[in-house]
Amino acid sequence: LFRSDHSLVEQKRYEQQVVSDFETALRERQFQIYLQPQISSQEGLQGAEVLVRWVHPEKGLIPPMDFIGILEKTGLISRLDANVWEQSAELLQRWEGTEKEKLYLSINLSAKDFYYLDVYETVTALVEKYGIDPGKLRLEITESVLMSDVDKLLAITRKLHQYGFFIEIDDFGKGYSSLSMLKDIDADVLKIDMEFLHETEHEEKSRIILGSIIDMSKKLGMSVITEGVETKVQMEHLQALGCDMFQGYYFAKPMPVSDFESKYF
Numbered sequence: 001l002f003r004s005d006h007s008l009v010e011q012k013r014y015e016q017q018v019v020s021d022f023e024t025a026l027r028e029r030q031f032q033i034y035l036q037p038q039i040s041s042q043e044g045l046q047g048a049e050v051l052v053r054w055v056h057p058e059k060g061l062i063p064p065m066d067f068i069g070i071l072e073k074t075g076l077i078s079r080l081d082a083n084v085w086e087q088s089a090e091l092l093q094r095w096e097g098t099e100k101e102k103l104y105l106s107i108n109l110s111a112k113d114f115y116y117l118d119v120y121e122t123v124t125a126l127v128e129k130y131g132i133d134p135g136k137l138r139l140e141i142t143e144s145v146l147m148s149d150v151d152k153l154l155a156i157t158r159k160l161h162q163y164g165f166f167i168e169i170d171d172f173g174k175g176y177s178s179l180s181m182l183k184d185i186d187a188d189v190l191k192i193d194m195e196f197l198h199e200t201e202h203e204e205k206s207r208i209i210l211g212s213i214i215d216m217s218k219k220l221g222m223s224v225i226t227e228g229v230e231t232k233v234q235m236e237h238l239q240a241l242g243c244d245m246f247q248g249y250y251f252a253k254p255m256p257v258s259d260f261e262s263k264y265f
């Protein structure tokens with residue numbers, strides 16, 4: 001009892017530490033963007049997902065898992081996300097006029113962002129400030145974003161889509177995927193997590209479902225990206241099912257922007 005109690009106290013203390021370090025971290029640019037390539041087996045590198053890392057002066061590199069949840073609980077996530085999105089827009093601008101200008105960046109949106117921020121206003125302001133093509137800033141939203149206040153959120157995503165942003169449905173198949181959601185949302189890309197195949201003994205069934213999801217997406221006019229691809233065999237299976245876009249350790253782990261630039265250009 002003492003120990004579990006103790007670890008709860010520890011957890012609480014850790015959370016408070018994150019919250020109290022946050023402002024300084026933001027000001028001192030400790031939140032850095034890492035990029036993980038999104039690759040077409042036909043045409044090579046197409047873009048990258050932007051994944052944040054906290055480069056803490058004492059604790060070193062902190063993965064998102066250790067702070068995103070805490071920032072979501074406290075609403076601070078919207079301040080972080082607005083910062084990450086701005087770094088991404090800045091980078092797209094820096095790439096303009098270079099051979100990297102054809103690449104897009106996919107940024108992550110948290111459900112809480114829609115409560116604490118005017119998401120539409122924030123991202124369109126970034127597009128204008130940096131003079132970038134909204135189609136190059138892809139917005140990854142998970143289905144959980146649509147769990148509450150569906151109508152409001154569908155209206156916002158529709159407006160974003162009309163403005164020219166690409167909408168990606170993140171983590172499809174991971175949680176409570178709802179097929180009816182697919183009929184209501186204006187999405188361009190369905191992003192399927194490989195866990196879909198990992199987490200089951202019924203591999204054959206998963207494959208049938210996955211194949212059907214891929215077919216359905218195409219018929220609905222959406223493209224499909226599979227993420228979490230770790231082996232060549234996985235990639236080949238997915239190709240056989242009709243998926244041509246991939247993201248995963250098999251190709252590359254998320255890396256600092258400068259590494260990404262020197263690796264691919």
Ligand code: C2E
Pocket residue numbers: 036050051052063064065068077081084108109110170171227228229230247248249250254
């Ligand atoms: P996510 O959006 O699903 O991002 C994909 C995660 O899978 C990343 O973890 C990535 O490093 C990891 N991954 C990529 N390829 C592989 C693979 O082949 N195998 C395995 N096992 N994992 C792979 P990461 O970077 O630790 O991020 C974790 C989560 O944190 C993200 O999941 C996303 O939900 C959240 N996150 C990251 N950056 C941001 C951000 O800027 N804003 C918000 N709101 N959330 C973020």
Ligand code: CA
Pocket residue numbers: 049108140170
């Ligand atoms: Ca994502």
Ligand code: CA
Pocket residue numbers: 170171191193227
């Ligand atoms: Ca994902």
